[in-house]
Amino acid sequence: MTPVLRAIFVLTLTPVSAALVGDGALLQAEAERVALIERTKPPVIAVFAVEGESGGSGVLISPDGLALTNFHVARPCGEWLKCGLSDGRLYDAVIVGVDPVGDVALIKLFGRNDFPAAILGDSDRVQVGDRAYVMGNPFLLAADFQPTVTCGIISGVHRYQFPSGTLLEYADCLQTDASINPGNSGGPLFDGGGLLIGIVGRASFEKRGRVNVGAGYAISINQVRRFLGYLHSGRIVDHATLGATVAFDDAQRVVVTEILDSSDAYRRGLRYDDEIVSLAGRPVTTPNGFKNILGTIPKGWRVPLSFRRDGERLDVLVRLAGVHAEGELLEKLESSRADELPIPQRNPGKDEKPGKTPAPIEPIETAGGNRPTGPDMPEVVKQHLEERAGYANYYFNRQHRTRVLDSWLAKLAPAQKEGQWALSGKTSAEDTFQLKINDKGASIELAENRYDWAATDDLTADLQPEGSGGMLPALYLWRYLATHPVEEFGEVSYLGTAPFPGREDLLDVIVAVRRGLEVWFYFDPNDARLVGLEMWSDPSRDPCEVRFSEYAESSGTPGRIEVIYGDAPFTILTMDARP
Amino acid sequence: MRMNLPFSAALSCVCAVSVALAAIPVAGDDRSESPLAQTLRTVQPAMVKVYGAGGFRGLEAYQSGFLFSPEGHILTAYTTVLDTTMLRVVLDDGRRFDAELLGADARLDVAVLKIDAQGLPCLRLDAAADAEAGAPVLALSNMFGVATGNEPVSVQQGAIAIVTDLDARRGTFEIPYKGRVYILDAVTNNPGAAGGAVVTWDGRLLAMLGKELRNTRNNTWINYALPISVLRPSVDAILAGEQSVAGGDHGRPKAARPLTPRALGLILVPDVVPRTPPYVDSVLAGSPASRAGLRPDDLIVFLDDALVPSCRTLREELEYRDHFEVVRLTVLRDRELVEVELSAEGKESRP
Incomplete structure (x- = not known):
């Protein structure tokens, strides 16, 4: 330090320190803050492209190396990334899943099974004025991967930031005045107790250049929680839409201004000018509030919706479609994004850094280092990477599909994995029934009636019995999944986790398509049992829903099968004998 | 009348807050409200979002303000946003009102709006405090227009870095005010933040956030706020009806042969924005303005x-004066107000 600098330093600090001497409370608060930062920073990572040409920040959330970052940080890095921890080491990582609209990416680091993991907080409990810490790698400053820590308060909660012509929509996000700069993208926002409450990723930039202006935004950790199951699936995931738009009316009520008649909300009875009361269990009081709720829910989820018409309140469950049509999301990924934090480039000449140019980041070790062809991908990354259209990394989808289906199959009796299934009992109309399912089709015999359904090349042809939406083909596909290798079924993938009527937790969902029918199988993540299925012959119509319950101990056969079509229960089958 | 917040008091305020923050139960089920949240619960309801003219060429059509009387008086910054008869104010609870510009003081860039309502939460000016450098403060504003409807405006923390006179010169900082300000260490003066409130951590009103202010010579930005004690005389004058704003409906026809700035010998700066401050660019030799001692750079x-x-307002106002009328001009020159009388018809013009 030069004498002049030292003089300034002393001048600046003296009055304050003099005032602080003997003030135990303030010193204690400072000591607690230092301890908190020490305790909180180990899961913070610096994320780099393999050759260090770009980067950002991230945070580990599991000991086996799963970490969150921004989609806009991970995308330019490709499938293989390098991550620096505060232990000074650099780890290889692979992309797992991405949420381009929510600007979140899940990656997996290799090399340890005891990675430090952040503890997730509850971002809905965050209040304006709460202490906030941002940690990360602004301007890619840290050559030793020690995160930069900035401190501030929560400036706003439940903020909605328009996509403004871009793909990114920051709904229900947290706003902080802790300094956020290029390179902080993807890093954690911690609360005053060191719990992870958000992923930093956006800031208000206007005329002052791309540096902190005291208004940064973080994706709420509760949004990330809802998407985590989807991100594990290795897919490129989409956000949800109701198929309806809302606005304030003259009386400041939030009312439907447009609705698609192909939407599930329309089929459930929502109409133009209905007042939205609540969505997904949260009250709706403003159009922004509506978008805040909707913008943090994954495509395909079924959530409660309450609306009011002529003083009468109606409560329904609605299935949310994707914001983007099939393939549209992939196309839009090419569009530019203006509001995201820019990714610092390694080439200082292209940088927009203010003031003195920070030192370039430490050269990154590369296996091979053969520049013309780039470094060789390490074996561990190759083993965890499988490219497939529509997926960020198909490897993880296959892993989860196998995990869910194998656990389920392990619960089934050997007899359930082959041959004909025969079930008998009583229907909800107190009728006796005999249900038979085999490779050729399914039939149900009632006291005075009989329905037969034969599997053909087009399974959508004859959805027996009438009014059920296809109970027999649905049960046929249930047996088919149990009795045939997954490759024979058709296209079978892991969707992620989603809610299910009557359940508080999220269930594992397997999506299986066979000869025109799409089935979503819902599995209990705790006991691996099949809780229900939904079968569509046409995405613009209601599915046939089947709910399985009353499983006996150590049996793979449910005691009760409930069939629902649209808003009406079709039948309940109660078993009196088990195969 | 002026109350200083002693440094020791400010310091003990920091201690109390820091310790309390450290003690907040984070994941408990019965999470108590933090002291800061309690402060904000009293301050936020007085904050308003102001919507008016603008929305082009980097000029926002929105800014901030706060209620200072239960009858709907609002303190805000005097900016181009107020250049409209369609002023709208949205309260913290989401209620919308048409607002009237009661008056403004262009020397301080402060304006008072009035909405037609009663029993409103407010930050009283006579309860305002003064603060010294080092005092920790909160700044509340609708910067970047982030909040709409009943969403609370943004809150930032910082400290008063220095209490000083704003050394504003034409060509450096583009505002006329050169008096005492609080310079803040946080990036508070963002688009839409002007008119926001600066308060202590226990919720006492200190100052009003100024405009975005850039030194055009070195491209640095200053985050400043005007102490309430500085604004108070202007606000009182506006409330007393002594400080009206020129323009609007005169209820009488324009003069057949009106006055013009040129007839007085005044060449104004080029009128480039909707509200170009009426700076004197040059003074015609031998003109009434010249004889009265007006100079270039007078505002x-x-x-x-x-x-x-x-x-524009000056030109329009002069259109209601006959060419022979004597007019009185008050100009701001080197932090001094100078009053002159001018007559284009060769009558005595005097300083």
């Missing part, structure tokens, strides 16, 4: 007793 503040916010 015309008042025409007779009416505030003149822009070149």
